[in-house]
Amino acid sequence: MRVWRVGELAEATGLTVRTLHHYDAIGLLRPSARTASGYRLYGEADIERLQRIRSLRALGLSLEEIRECLGRPGGSLAEVIGLHIGRLREEIEQKTRLLGRLERMAARLEADGGVSAEEFLETLEAMTMVEKYFTAEQLERIRQQGERVGSARIKEVEAEWPVLIAEVKAEMEKGTDPLSEPVLALARRWKGLVEEFTGGDHGIAAGVRELYRNEPAAREWAGFDPAVWEYIGRAMRALG
Amino acid sequence: MRVWRVGELAEATGLTVRTLHHYDAIGLLRPSARTASGYRLYGEADIERLQRIRSLRALGLSLEEIRECLGRPGGSLAEVIGLHIGRLREEIEQKTRLLGRLERMAARLEADGGVSAEEFLETLEAMTMVEKYFTAEQLERIRQQGERVGSARIKEVEAEWPVLIAEVKAEMEKGTDPLSEPVLALARRWKGLVEEFTGGDHGIAAGVRELYRNEPAAREWAGFDPAVWEYIGRAMRALG
């Protein structure tokens, strides 16, 4: 029956002496013997237990969970493993979403040439702000919609909005009746752009309205004018 | 110029008062003013900074990294983001591998009916042990090979090995010449099984030999007999 001292065991397993001390301290793996002078002595049973600990650790379980599994094996283990699988899935999913966002931002950062840190941070804030107003499904739909229409078309639309708003404003300032044909035509274009973005989803449209109501920064960015909004709103309602 | 007290700011942003205290303590976000009695007063510039902190935090950056980004913006930000993307990728990849392993184990645990915790832990140890003897690429190839032949065939092979070993042992004990046709036939079957597993990869075969050399547990599990090994080895060398 060979025995090992901490250093030997540490070297054999690739762990550190400190780690073995720690496992001892928290009662996860106590050496089955000590020398008269207090040196830890690990026996073969200890090594076996350490193997299991290492295996479970490699699965990402916490030391506490490992203690539970080894303490009362049986149902406990399967249960803990199931739980852990769930946690892992969720974590992976979340990090993957995050990575996607980061990569898209990095791509845009390079595509637009030297985007300044200022702009980057602003985009970042915009994304954070926007995400408060939509559910996860809505955000996903928005993303899919964006992919479907393509980035070229998105740039077109981004350029088209200020033009359209200016045209509406011009009609408004000329005093044109919002229910007249020229303004109704503008309203149809307006509605088309909105639906192209929302994919016809009422929830998304509602989120956008909320966003504009609560976020002055968003209104400023969009060149939002309450008078124009009210004016085109009347024409839109006439469209039904 | 409105100012906010901690509680107000906390409620407005969804953070906790403690978090704001913490950001103050580590110098990440110091309120730009205090009342005579020491109450923190956050101004609009503070809020803007907090927005950025939240955005970067949502990307998974550490507070230390955030401080760096906001401290000297410019190259630093892109650099940190790039680094973070790399870390995320690696982490996701690793966790995905882990999840795959766990799911396969869980599946086997259910497929084999009531697999005991004992067996589960043994499989786990085996996996941990085995992984020391192969590189990541080799493990990947082994996995692919396993998928290619299918679990049914694997079970067949697992059942075939002891039979084959027993036949070899019988010939050996009868004193048959290892270079005689019956033993050469057995050697061909042996070689076939090995190549089915290794996919003809010499590195993998070498890893298996190393494993058997160093791990008594593996030898025991496989019913490894040095005499049989030597006997069939001679026949195999005769095959070329």
Add this chain to the structure above:
DNA sequence: GCTAAACCCTGACGTTACGTGAGAGTCAAG
């Protein structure tokens, strides 16, 4: 038998991003 190197021991603090009190001061309303 002696000494130096290598090994071991037990504290105890540091790490991350806060959570969770404790004890005490501040402020507005009734």
Add this chain to the structure above:
DNA sequence: CTTGACTCTCACGTAACGTCAGGGTTTAGC
């Protein structure tokens, strides 16, 4: 003047060890 809501500053706890510090133990070489 009290009461309740709000704020302040400590200060300890979290997970899994890393990293000293200060002091015994064992072993190899002389």
